Amino acid sequence: MNQPLVRISIGTGLIAGTTAILLADVGIAEWAGLPIAPGFWLLLALALLVGCWEFFRMLRGRGLPCRPVTGMIFVGLMLAGAWLDIHRPFEILPWLYARGLELYLLAIVGLVFTTFLAEIVVIERTDRGPQEALEAVAWTVLVVLTVGLLGLFLAKVRFLSPEPTEGLMYLVLTLGVVKGSDIGAYAIGSWLGRHRLVPKLSPKKTVEGLVGAIVAGTIMALVIGRAWGRFGWGDLVLFGSVVSVSGVLGDLAESLMKRACGVKDSGRIPTFGGALDILDSMLSAAPVAYVLLVVLTEPA
Numbered sequence: 455m456n457q458p459l460v461r462i463s464i465g466t467g468l469i470a471g472t473t474a475i476l477l478a479d480v481g482i483a484e485w486a487g488l489p490i491a492p493g494f495w496l497l498l499a500l501a502l503l504v505g506c507w508e509f510f511r512m513l514r515g516r517g518l519p520c521r522p523v524t525g526m527i528f529v530g531l532m533l534a535g536a537w538l539d540i541h542r543p544f545e546i547l548p549w550l551y552a553r554g555l556e557l558y559l560l561a562i563v564g565l566v567f568t569t570f571l572a573e574i575v576v577i578e579r580t581d582r583g584p585q586e587a588l589e590a591v592a593w594t595v596l597v598v599l600t601v602g603l604l605g606l607f608l609a610k611v612r613f614l615s616p617e618p619t620e621g622l623m624y625l626v627l628t629l630g631v632v633k634g635s636d637i638g639a640y641a642i643g644s645w646l647g648r649h650r651l652v653p654k655l656s657p658k659k660t661v662e663g664l665v666g667a668i669v670a671g672t673i674m675a676l677v678i679g680r681a682w683g684r685f686g687w688g689d690l691v692l693f694g695s696v697v698s699v700s701g702v703l704g705d706l707a708e709s710l711m712k713r714a715c716g717v718k719d720s721g722r723i724p725t726f727g728g729a730l731d732i733l734d735s736m737l738s739a740a741p742v743a744y745v746l747l748v749v750l751t752e753p754a
Contacts (some may be wrong), residue, residue, distance in 0.1 A: 460578060467575065470495075472629065472633065473626050473629075473630075474732070475497070476493065476497075476622055476625065476706070477622065477732070478493070478624070479491045479492070479493030479671055480618045480619065480622055481496055483618075484618070486547065489619065490541055490543070493750065495533070495537060495609075495611075496532070497528070498605065498608060498609060499533050501602065501605070501729060502529055502533065502605040502733075503526060503529060503530070503735060504729040505601045505605070505729050505730045505737075506525055506526055506529050506597055506598070506601045507522070507524075507710070507731045508728045508729055508730045509595060509597045510522035510525060510526075511602060512712065512715035512717055513593055513597070513709055513715060515716075515717065516714070516715040516716055516717075518589065518593055518698075518715070519586050519587075519589050519593065520590055520593040520597065521569060521572060521590055521594045522594075522595050522620040524565070524568060524569060524572065524594060524654035524703065525565075525594045525598045526562055526595050528564065528565040528568070528602070529598055530559075531564070531632055532558045532561045532562065532598070532606060533558075533559040533602075533606070534557075535556065535557030535558035535559075535560065535561050536556075536557070536558040536606045536609050536610075537609075538557055538721070539556045539557050539558060539649065539752060540610075540613045541613075543603055544720065547621060550551050550565050557600075558606060560605075562598075562603065564596055564601070565594075566591075567592050567597060569590070569591045569604055570591055572585035573588070573590055574587075587665075588641050596618045596700045599712075600707075600729070600737065601737060602694065602734070604737040604738065604740060604741060605733070605736075605740065606742045607634035607738055607740035607741040607744045608628075608633055608736065608745075610689050610744045611624050611625050611628050611740060611743055611744050611747060612625040612745055612749070614744070614751070615751075618682075618697070620707075623684065624747055625745075626678060627675065627679060627682070627684075628697065628743040628747075629679045629694075629736065630658075630674045630675070630677075631671045631672075631675050631678075631693065631694050631697045631698060631701075631739070631743075632671070632676050632697065632698075632736050632739045632743075633673070633735075633736075634670045634671050634674030634711050635667040635668065635670050635671030635697075635698035635701050635702070636653065636667070636701065636705075636735055637640065637670060637733070638663075638666040638667050638668075638669060638670020638671065638673075638698075639659075639663040639664065639666050639670070639705075640663070641666060641670075642663055642665065642666025642667075642669075642670075643658070643660045643662055643663025643666060644663075646662045647660030647661075647663050647744060648660065648662060648665075649661040649662065651663070651664055652706060652709075654711050655708065655710060655713060656709040656713075657707065659705075659706070659709075660697025660720065664697060664702055665688065667698050667699075667701070668695050668698045668699060670693075670698070670718060671694045671695065671698030672691055672694035672695050672698065672699060673674070673694070674694065675690040675691070675693050675694025675697070676690050676694065679693070685750060689750050692746070692750075693746050693747075693750065696737050696742060697742055697743050697745060698739075699738070700738050700742040700743075701735035701738060701739040703738050704734045704735045704736070704737055705734050705738075706736050707734065707738060708730060708731065708734035714751045718722060
């Protein structure tokens with residue numbers, strides 16, 4: 455079977471399937487009288503933790519120093535902090551929120567301090583040198599920030615509105631644009647690609663694929679946004695094009711990571727590679743989408 459068609463079909467199915475799961479999550483929560491729909495958080499936690507694990511595995515496979523256990527723990531703490539920050543099921547340290555501090559940010563600070571402290575202890579008790587110790591800190595923090603912190607913006611998009619269905623549609627719009635641009639880049643790049651975009655980093659990516667990503671992402675924004683009736687044409691064109699470009703940058707960033715680790719794919723999922731290969735564009739697009747949605751939904 456034609457490989458591009460298989461990938462496009464599976465990608466389309468992933469978008470539809472994820473949307474259906476999230477819609478069902480909201481419906482089941484309302485039916486059961488739950489104050490919070492848990493499905494989104496479980497799906498997000500699974501995706502981010504698996505993505506971090508794949509990243510750490512690539513680093514270890516290349517012999518690069520890092521602290522996977524520490525990193526995974528702090529991704530979990532960041533998720534828990536974001537959950538408490540967003541839902542606030544009970545008032546934890548109300549003075550903290552009143553001063554604009556958020557728990558997931560405190561988790562990031564804790565990560566930096568903990569990794570430095572751990573490496574200082576290791577240096578004193580083993581033969582590890584300062585350079586290797588600093589590399590371990592840098593790689594660990596990079597993984598947690600790249601996957602964990604950027605991934606939390608998917609939650610910020612999802613809960614941008616206190617109304618469950620509206621917040622869900624913000625997420626559907628974002629994911630639709632990102633994965634639509636992925637499909638557009640792959641389809642146009644496979645069929646029409648002639649001019650390489652970054653030949654040293656990723657020889658298969660082309661300028662034509664980049665154009666396909668922007669066009670497809672913008673079309674997805676227009677289709678979803680106009681069907682929803684939430685934004686004007688100009689806002690949707692802006693959102694679709696900018697988020698598509700940010701998604702492509704995430705794909706290129708992951709290509710750089712994989713090239714540094716000497717691997718082709720982050721995992722062994724047929725057709726797609728690994729969880730990180732699926733998440734890469736979403737991770738970079740989520741913060742951009744969040745900022746744009748905050749601006750576009752701000753009352754005039």
